[in-house]
Amino acid sequence: MSTGRFVEVVRSGALSTVQDLGRPGHAHLGVPRSGALDLPAHLLANRLVGNPADAATIETTITGVSLRVGQAATVAVTGAWAPVTVDGRPAGWSAPVSVPAGARVDVATAKRGLRSYLAFSGGIAVAPVLGSRSTDLLSGLGPAPLAVGDRLPLGEVAGPPAPVDVAPTGTLTEETTLRVVLGPRADWFTDDAPGILAGPGYRVSTLSNRVGMRLEGPALPRRIGGELRSEGVVLGAVQVPAAGTPVIFLADHPTMGGYPVIGVVHPDDLPLAAQAAPGTPIRFRIVEGVRRGPFLYRKR
Amino acid sequence: MSRVDEGWAAVRIIPVGLRALLVEVPEPAYAHALVAELDRRRERGELPGVEDVVPGERTVLVDGLDDPAGLAAQLATWRPTSARLPDGPLVEVPVRYDGADLAEVARRWQVREEDVGRIHSAPEYRVAFCGFAPGFGYLTGLPERYHLPRRAVPRTRVPAGSVALAGGYAGIYPRDSPGGWQLLGRTDLVLFDPGRNPVALLTPGTRVRFRDVDAPEDADRDVSG
Numbered sequence: 001m002s003t004g005r006f007v008e009v010v011r012s013g014a015l016s017t018v019q020d021l022g023r024p025g026h027a028h029l030g031v032p033r034s035g036a037l038d039l040p041a042h043l044l045a046n047r048l049v050g051n052p053a054d055a056a057t058i059e060t061t062i063t064g065v066s067l068r069v070g071q072a073a074t075v076a077v078t079g080a081w082a083p084v085t086v087d088g089r090p091a092g093w094s095a096p097v098s099v100p101a102g103a104r105v106d107v108a109t110a111k112r113g114l115r116s117y118l119a120f121s122g123g124i125a126v127a128p129v130l131g132s133r134s135t136d137l138l139s140g141l142g143p144a145p146l147a148v149g150d151r152l153p154l155g156e157v158a159g160p161p162a163p164v165d166v167a168p169t170g171t172l173t174e175e176t177t178l179r180v181v182l183g184p185r186a187d188w189f190t191d192d193a194p195g196i197l198a199g200p201g202y203r204v205s206t207l208s209n210r211v212g213m214r215l216e217g218p219a220l221p222r223r224i225g226g227e228l229r230s231e232g233v234v235l236g237a238v239q240v241p242a243a244g245t246p247v248i249f250l251a252d253h254p255t256m257g258g259y260p261v262i263g264v265v266h267p268d269d270l271p272l273a274a275q276a277a278p279g280t281p282i283r284f285r286i287v288e289g290v291r292r293g294p295f296l297y298r299k300r
Numbered sequence: 301m302s303r304v305d306e307g308w309a310a311v312r313i314i315p316v317g318l319r320a321l322l323v324e325v326p327e328p329a330y331a332h333a334l335v336a337e338l339d340r341r342r343e344r345g346e347l348p349g350v351e352d353v354v355p356g357e358r359t360v361l362v363d364g365l366d367d368p369a370g371l372a373a374q375l376a377t378w379r380p381t382s383a384r385l386p387d388g389p390l391v392e393v394p395v396r397y398d399g400a401d402l403a404e405v406a407r408r409w410q411v412r413e414e415d416v417g418r419i420h421s422a423p424e425y426r427v428a429f430c431g432f433a434p435g436f437g438y439l440t441g442l443p444e445r446y447h448l449p450r451r452a453v454p455r456t457r458v459p460a461g462s463v464a465l466a467g468g469y470a471g472i473y474p475r476d477s478p479g480g481w482q483l484l485g486r487t488d489l490v491l492f493d494p495g496r497n498p499v500a501l502l503t504p505g506t507r508v509r510f511r512d513v514d515a516p517e518d519a520d521r522d523v524s525g
Contacts, residue, residue, distance in 0.1 A: 024364070027352040028335075029492075029500040030430040129494045139434050140475075141494060184314040184322045230431060230438075232354030232361030234320050256356060256431030264317030290315040290368045 003101050004070040005154040007120060009146045010104060011066035016146040017135035017210075018124050019117075020056040026130055027255040033235060034136040035251050037210060037274035038115055041079035044167055045119035048076035048096045050159040055123025056133040058146070060116045062277065064107035065146065067118070071101040073154065074121040074161045078169070080113030080275055094169055096161035113275035125155035137210050138252040175281040178248075178269045180238060181289035185228065185260035189240070193220040197238070197246065197262065197284050206278040210252040212239075213273055215282060219244025220262060233257040236265035236273075238284075248273055308379050313372045320363040321372055328428050328440060331355045332505055337380035338362065347371070355429040355504045357438075388426065388505040391489075393472065394513045395421065395463050399483035401451070405465070408448055419446060420463075420484055421510040425470055427502045435474035435492025437502030442470055454480030461486045463510065470510075472502070 009016075019042060022035020036042035036059055046055050058065060064082050069075070074096050077084045084091045085106045091097045099105060107116050126133050126143045135142040146152075182194060202217035220240050233239065233256060237249040241259045248265055249257075250273070265273060266287065276282060312324040325331050338353045338360070351364030365371055397417035399405075406413040425441035442465070450466040455478065458464070462473040464481035473479060474491035492500050502508065 024351045026434075026499075027354045027361075027363070028430060028504055029434055030432060030436050031434045033352075130499065141434065181315075181317050184316045229357035229359070230429070231322065231356035231359040232352070232363070234316055234361070234363055236317060254431065255354060256429070261316075264320075267318065290318060290372075 005122065006070040006151045007067040007073075007124070007154065008070065009065070009148050009150040009152075010068050011064075011106075012146045012148055012150075013060050013063040013065040013107075015061040016065045017059050017137070018056050018126055018143050018146075018152070019059045019134045020132055021054050022134050022251060023130045023132035023136075023141070027232065030139075030255050031130060031141065032136050032138050032252050032255060034132065034134040034142065034210075036117065036134075037251050038079050038117065038271040040271050041115075041117045041169075042119075044094070044169070045076045045078040045117040046123070048078070048094070048162045048164070048167060049074045049119045049121045050096075050157065050161045051119055051121065051123050052158055055119065055155065055158070056126070058118040058124060060107055060110075060118070062114055063109050064116060065118065066104060066106045068102065068104045069099055069120070070151075070154075072099065074098055075105055076119050076161075077107055077116055078119075078167075079116040080110035082110045082116050083108040092166060095164070095166045098161075110277075114277045115274055120154055121157045121161065122154040123158075125153045134251075136252050138254060175283055176272050176276040177283045177285055178273060179266035179287045180263040180284045181266065181287060182263045183261075183289060186262050188222055188224045188228070188260040189262055190221045190223050193222075193262065194286055196220055198286050200281075200283070202246075202282040202284070204276050204278050204280045204282060208278060210250055212250055212253060213248040213276065215246050215248070217245060217282075220246060222260075224260075227258050228260050230256045230258050233261060234264060236267060236270050237261040238263045238265060250274070311376075313375055315368055315372070316361065316363075319365050319368065320361060321365065321368050321375070323360045323362070323375060325358055325360065328358070331358065331360050331428070332426075333380040334360050334378075335504060337378060356431075357429065388507050390507045390509065391501050392509045392511055393463070393487050393489055395485045395487050395510050396513050397463075397485035399462065399464070399485045401464075401482040402484060405448065405482050405484060409446055416484060417512040417515065420465075420470070421512050421515075425508040425510075427504050427506040427508065428469070429504055430500070430502065432471075433474055433477055433492075434494075435500040435502060436471060437491075437500075437504075437506065437508075439470040439502075439508055440468070441508075442468070444468070448482055450480040451482060454478055458483065459486065461488060461491075463487055470508075
């Protein structure tokens with residue numbers, strides 16, 4: 001068994017990708033922002049192992065991942081709660097764990113939440129593309145999703161692990177409530193559409209991915225028909241395609257959209273969206289947005 | 301140039317979430333002028349925190365704002381003119397006009413197939429905005445009588461370098477992808493390469509000329525045919 005500063009993929013899980021803070025700043029070229037969906041979990045994992053915020057971690061999806069470390073390292077698993085083992089022995093979750101050279105780190109299927117984050121001391125050091133190591137599933141930038149046998153290099157260790165045993169984290173609830181600010185195209189919908197959006201009946205669809213969280217539930221009726229001229233779309237946009245059921249744009253979202261955006265999810269609630277597994281009930285709570293500006297709201 | 305002087309009163313500024321603004325403009329020239337003004341101010345450090353300035357068909361999205369209402373108040377007083385609009389770099393795109401939809405385009409334009417390339421390569425285009433895929437620019441400049449809708453049934457695979465038309469725009473597929481545009485021909489130019497500087501040949505504001513590689517050097521560039 002060879003040694004060195006790398007991790008080797010033993011089991012890839014349903015979908016495991018390299019993620020960091022993404023590549024914002026290129027949207028005008030059609031490049032999605034990408035990056036870790038549960039940003040606080042990514043940042044916590046890095047802090048626990050002594051990495052800077054922009055070090056790359058591994059984001060799993062539901063079924064976890066197994067990795068073998070080429071040499072001794074510190075690892076931390078955050079985000080979705082899942083049993084963690086090192087060479088078969090239970091290890092801490094949301095805690096810095098020292099692992100010896102050749103050890104196998106297993107993250108099992110998530111018991112709560114959807115996406116776990118694994119940080120290794122030194123960070124995953126694949127070559128950056130446009131300033132980021134993130135895998136972008138929409139445009140194919142960055143490394144491909146992890147496959148069995150892949151070897152990912154680790155970078156230089158930046159600092160000591162955090163002096164904690166277990167970091168406190170919030171708890172995830174059975175139902176996910178997301179605050180949403182109406183606009184920019186709420187005026188394309190009928191007056192009762194916001195009430196429908198805020199009502200019961202929405203669930204996360206199995207068709208969801210890093211590009212968007214698709215929902216099942218009531219359609220939102222339009223006041224203005226037809227297509228919107230293509231316009232820039234932000235992270236967290238609640239876009240309503242022709243079928244009428246909303247989609248929440250996540251990190252790999254297209255930079256432009258031709259369907260109206262009825263509202264935008266509060267940035268602090270995006271990590272909750274990232275952890276909502278298919279079937280999870282979603283409740284939108286409409287909150288006040290930016291006020292006191294020279295804004296024109298013209299009814300058509 | 302007064303093209304972009306009259307209509308600023310019609311501009312709408314719409315908040316997007318808590319950290320972005322969408323500015324609606326009456327025609328694309330205003331979006332170019334506004335993006336140029338925003339870029340100037342960003343270079344001078346006047347817009348700290350702004351992550352992305354994204355032009356659309358009739359909009360400019362400004363994302364990453366700590367104080368959207370503050371910028372909205374400033375924006376409402378700006379009157380950028382097209383006189384200050386930079387010319388933008390000029391990219392020449394060599395094209396072989398042998399696309400899968402050439403016959404269909406000729407039929408719809410009511411011209412001969414061999415005239416399609418001459419008509420398509422006559423105007424100077426400008427990248428209005430990018431989207432769909434990294435490096436895909438939506439080019440304006442084709443006279444309205446040549447505008448065509450998308451194909452009724454999109455193709456599952458359009459090869460990289462395909463030069464195409466739809467909905468009033470010309471475009472070039474930067475890589476193999478599904479697509480519903482009418483295919484006129486292909487180019488060997490690499491539109492997007494993350495390892496190159498610049499990564500994208502076509503950025504908003506870039507001027508574009510298509511050149512028919514099979515046409516004689518002194519080909520007539522007259523559109524009227």
